[in-house]
Amino acid sequence: MSARERVLERVRSACQERERTEHPGAFESRDAGADPASRLTTLATMLEAAGAEVVRVDGMVEAGKWVRRFANDFESVSVGVTVPSQLRPTISTKGSHEAALGLSMARAAIAETGSLLMDARDGRRTQLLVPTHVVFVYQADVHPTFRGALSSVRADLPSAIGLHSGPSKSADIAQTLVTGVHGPGRLIVVLVA
Amino acid sequence: MSGHGTPNRYRQQATHTIRDEPYVRESVLSGTDRANDHRNHAYAEIDADRWRDWGRDAKTHTLTNLDRYLEEAERNLEANGVRVHWAETAADALTVLRGIVREHDVRSVVKAKSMLTEELGVNEHLERLNVRVRETDLGEYIVQIMGEPPSHIVAPVMHLSLDDCRQIFQQVLGTPRHGTPEELVAAARKALRQEFLAADLGISGGNFLVAETGTVALIENEGNIRLSTSLPRVHVAFVGIEKLIPRFEDLAGFIQLTARAATGQPIGNYVSFIQGPKKDDEVDGPEEVHVVLVDNGRTTLLADEAAWEALRCVRCGACLNICPVYRQTGGHAYGWTYSGPIGAIIAPGILGLEEALPLPFASSLCGACADVCPVRIPIPELLLHWRERAVEEGLTPLTERVGLEAYTRAATHPLLFRAGGTLLRRTPWQLGGTALPILKGWTQERTTPEPSPKSFQALWKEGIE
Amino acid sequence: MRVSLFATCLGDQFYADACADAVRLLRHLGAEVDVPAGQTCCGQPAYNAGRRVDAQAMARHTSKVLDGSDYVVLPSGSCAGMIRCFYPELLVGDGARAHALAQRTFELSQFVVEVLGVQRLGDGLSGSTVGYHHSCHALRELGVREAPLELLAGCGAAVVDWPAAEECCGFGGLFSAKLPEVSAAMADRKLDTLPEVDFVTSTDGGCLMQLSGRAGKRGRGPVFRHLASALWQGVQGGVRA
C-alpha cells in the first residue's frame, strides 16, 4: 500500500466512526454597504488604516495625468502587463528588481478588508520587488465583501492571486512596526472612476 | 538560550527561563499583552461569537468528511497542474523533498514561514543534503541565525528584545550597535533580496487548502511568502491534512477570522492563493508546483474520540498569547515545535503520550484559551482528556496516584475526612513536606498556609452567632 | 428560604471564619442556613489530575449529601463550577439528580445577586480600596464577573482597576505543587501589577492561599480576605481581623 492509501484509509475509518456534520453555509460578514459610495469609503478607510495611501481620480484621463506627475519623482518604472497604455508614464522602464516604481492593475478590490486583488497575469514581480507600488483599480470593480469578490473570480483563476492590503510590514523586532520588509514599503492605491 | 529541549524536561526548562532568563519573561509578557489588546479590539469590531461558531462548524464539517475532501483536493490540484505527494511520516515528507532537490539540482532554497516544516525538520534535512537554506520571514531569519527554533507559532522571536536583535544583526550584517529597527530591517531586506533572486526552490507551508479549487492559501505581512512562491522556478508547499476547507468562498471567513485572532488585523497585508505553475499567458511564476500532504500523527488525533477537535486549529497563536502559563516562559520551555495550549493538546498525537507527558499538565485549567480560540476548540477539556489517558495508561507519578486514592477514600468517608482534617491541624506542613513531595512543591515557592484554629464544621457545631 | 452551605474542603480547613461569615451573611439576608452533614470535597482535585474514577466517587458522595436541599451555596467559584459544569457529565447513570443539583448550586456572590436580587448590603467598606481577583472558574465556568464587583461597590468599597484582575493566579490545584516555579511566576505577575489597596479579596480560598503564600514568601504584599468575610464586613462595618 502506498502512503496515500495508508493515510486515506486511516482518515476513512476515523470518519466512519463519527457522525458527519453539515457545512454551516456561506460565511456572512458585516455588510460593507450596498451603495457604491460607502463601499469606496470603506475600502479607502481600511487601506489607510493598514498604512496605504489612497487617491481618487475621475476617469482614465485624470488617472493618466496623475500618474505622469507622480512618476516624475522617480528614476525608473516597471509596468504590469495589464496596465492600459493611457496609464503608462514616460520615464524610463527597468526590470522589476531594479525599478524605483512599479505600476500594476488590480483585478478587483474588497471593501470589507481593504484589499486589492492582484492577478498573476499582470506580472507578479512588479507587484513585489519595487520599493514603491502604485495600483490602479476601477471603482466599478470594488466588491463590498470578501466572499463576493471570491465568487466573482472563482471561474477564472490564474496561477496565483495576491491580495495586497497595505505596505509590506513586520513587527517581529521588539514589536516595533517597520514597513518595507520584503515587498513594497509604500503602497498607493488609485481608485479610478 | 534554551531552544533545544524536550517536552519531558518541561519543568526544568521552564524553571531555567524563569530564574536565569528574566528578560525572556519580560519580552513575552509585553508581546502577548500587545497581541491580546489587538485581538480584543478586532473581535469587538465584529460579531465574534457568530464568526467563531461558523469557524468551528465549517472545520468540524471538513474534518468529519475529510476522506472525501482530501480526494477532491487531490483531483483539483492535479487538474491545476500541481504535483501531489502524500507523506505518512516526517521521513516520508523529507524523502519527497530530497527527490525534488535531486530532480532539479537545487542548490539554494528560500523558505517562507511554516510551522509544519519546523515539525518535519526540513532545514536540517536540506543542510544534510548540502543545500543552502534561508528562512525569509524576518523573525524566522533571526532564529535561524541564532540556531534556535521559533518560540511562538506566529511571532517567532517574541522572546527577544530589541537589544538581542541588534547584537545578532551587528554580528551577521554589520549594522550599527545601536541600530534602529528600521536600520535592521533595511539590512535584512538587502541581504534576503539577493537570496530570493538566486534561489532555485521556494518552500512554504499552507494556511488552508481548498478542496473545491485546489487552492493553497497563505497569510502574511512581509511579502516573503509571495516572493518565495513566485520567484524560484520550483515551489513546494507542505500542507497538513487538517488544513483542508471545502469551498473557495470559505476562505473569506477563515482568512478574516485567522487574521483577527492572530494579530488583530482585518486581514494580513499579503494573502496568496496559489493555483499551480505559471500559465502560458503569464510572464512570471514557478514552472513547477508541488503540494505535499502530510499526516505525521494527524490521523492518530483524528481517530481519537476527543482530541480530533484539536485539528480545527488554524494556528493563530491566540491561545498562546492569553495563556498565563505560556506567558511566564515563552515557547522554548515546551521543548518542541508547537508550544502553549495548542501544543499541549496535539503533542500526544504527534509525539506519543509518554514523550509529550508533562505538557497536558502544564496548565492551571484557567480556561482563558477557550475564550479566544477562533474555532472554539475546547482546549481545557482536551487537556483533561490527555490527563485522563495518562492516568489510564499508568504514566502519572506513583506518589500522586497513592495520594489521590487515599484522599478519595477519605472524602467518601466523612469520619475519616474529619480525622484527616484534625491531623492536618496538628502536623506542621514543613514536616509533611519531607514525606510528600507534593507539599514540598508548594512550600518551595510560598509560605505555609495556616489551617484555621478550628474547622468550619467545628464552628458550626458550636453554633455561629 | 432554605440554603445549604457547602463549605468545601479548603474552606472547612483553611477558611473556616469565611465560611462562618457566609452563614452570617445568608442569615442576615433572610435565609435559613443548614450545613449538610457528611460533606467533604467536591472531587475537583482528582478531576483536574485526570483521575476520573476518583472524581466520580467524590461527586457521587457529594451529590447524595446535598440531596434534598433547596439551594446549595458555596464560598467558592471553583467548586461551584465543578458541581454545575462537570457533575452532569461525571455522574453518568444519575443524570437527573446531577442536573437538578447543578441547577440549584451557586457561588456565594452569584446567589446573593442573581437569586436574592440584593446588591446593596451596607456601607461597612466605605473608604476602602479593594483589589478583586476573579477566580478563573467563577469567571469562565460560572460567568460570574459583575456580581462580586457590584456587591463590593454596594458596600462602599472602591474596587481598583487591576490590569491582571482576570488572569489566573497560578493555583490550579495540584498544578501549584507539580510546577511550583511556573505557578509562582504567575502569582508574581498578579502581585507585580496590583495597585495600592487596603486588601485583596476573591471568592476562592485556593486563589487566596496561593497569592498570600507567594506574597508571604516575597516578604511583601497586601492583606488578603475572603469575599464572604469582606461582604460580611460590608454589612457590619468596622474592621475585623
Ligand code: SF4
Ligand atoms: S487552538 Fe485555537 S487559539 Fe490556539 S492556535 Fe489553534 S486556532 Fe488559535
